[in-house]
Amino acid sequence: MIQTDRMKTIIDCVPKSHTVADIGADHGYVSASLIEKGIAKYVIASDISPNSLKKTQGLIRQRGLEDYIATRMGYGLSVLAEHEADTAIIAGLGGVLISEILDRDIHIAKTIDTFILQPMQWVRPLREYLFNNGYKIDDERLVYEGEDKYYVIMKVTHGYVEISDDMYYYLGEKLIKNRCNLLLGYILHKIKLREHVLKGLAKSKDKKEIKLKKTRLEGEVIRLKEVFDEVSKD
Numbered sequence: 001m002i003q004t005d006r007m008k009t010i011i012d013c014v015p016k017s018h019t020v021a022d023i024g025a026d027h028g029y030v031s032a033s034l035i036e037k038g039i040a041k042y043v044i045a046s047d048i049s050p051n052s053l054k055k056t057q058g059l060i061r062q063r064g065l066e067d068y069i070a071t072r073m074g075y076g077l078s079v080l081a082e083h084e085a086d087t088a089i090i091a092g093l094g095g096v097l098i099s100e101i102l103d104r105d106i107h108i109a110k111t112i113d114t115f116i117l118q119p120m121q122w123v124r125p126l127r128e129y130l131f132n133n134g135y136k137i138d139d140e141r142l143v144y145e146g147e148d149k150y151y152v153i154m155k156v157t158h159g160y161v162e163i164s165d166d167m168y169y170y171l172g173e174k175l176i177k178n179r180c181n182l183l184l185g186y187i188l189h190k191i192k193l194r195e196h197v198l199k200g201l202a203k204s205k206d207k208k209e210i211k212l213k214k215t216r217l218e219g220e221v222i223r224l225k226e227v228f229d230e231v232s233k234d
């Protein structure tokens with residue numbers, strides 16, 4: 001079975017569970033591994049796309065996992081009943097879409113203990129959604145798969161946290177506190193992205209919203225450089 005470092009880390013973050021919902025299962029590798037590794041007793045693998053779900057079903061047949069993995073087609077958490085899953089994985093989708101999925105079926109989300117979330121982009125809006133809607137990030141990991149491809153994987157539970165530094169919206173607090181070994185490269189990557197955007201904005205007319213964006217990005221670059229210096233000293 002194909003398993004990238006990103007998928008391996010997602011699997012590694014899943015707590016021992018009775019039922020895991022793998023939302024947007026697609027190839028189904030994560031669902032199958034959870035059963036084969038004994039991390040979950042049962043998996044509900046769902047997808048909005050019939051073609052993606054066919055891939056999952058093919059893998060289930062190939063690995064003889066029909067008794068352990070159910071497949072369902074539909075949008076996000078709507079395929080689940082309340083209290084049906086103790087853990088849900090939503091991986092490989094944009095951060096805004098992940099927050100929309102959580103928000104659309106709040107009554108189901110409230111009955112799931114742990115979420116493993118891996119946004120492909122728009123990480124900041126996802127963190128904002130989580131912090132403003134009664135979620136906390138218990139753990140965060142980074143995966144690097146070459147060519148500037150960094151993935152953030154979050155273990156999320158219910159609860160409120162005080163956000164003491166605005167930076168924690170765009171650079172995970174746990175990544176800094178855990179001194180993740182990819183952190184320095186990730187910070188440099190984030191600085192590079194912001195400097196690139198700022199270069200583009202330098203050419204645009206100084207409308208109010210452009211000025212605000214510039215100010216925000218410049219502030220983030222300064223803060224990222226400070227954290228880079230702090231972490232490099234350790």
Ligand SMILES: C[S@@+](CC[C@H](N)C(=O)[O-])C[C@H]1O[C@@H](n2cnc3c(N)ncnc32)[C@H](O)[C@@H]1O
Nearest residue numbers: 023024025026047048049052074075076091092
């Ligand atoms: C890039 S794949 C990610 C597959 C797997 N989760 C992973 O991380 O490797 C994204 C999958 O999510 C599905 N998807 C997109 N939006 C969805 C939604 N709102 N509800 C359920 N599945 C969705 C897509 O059809 C696709 O199969």
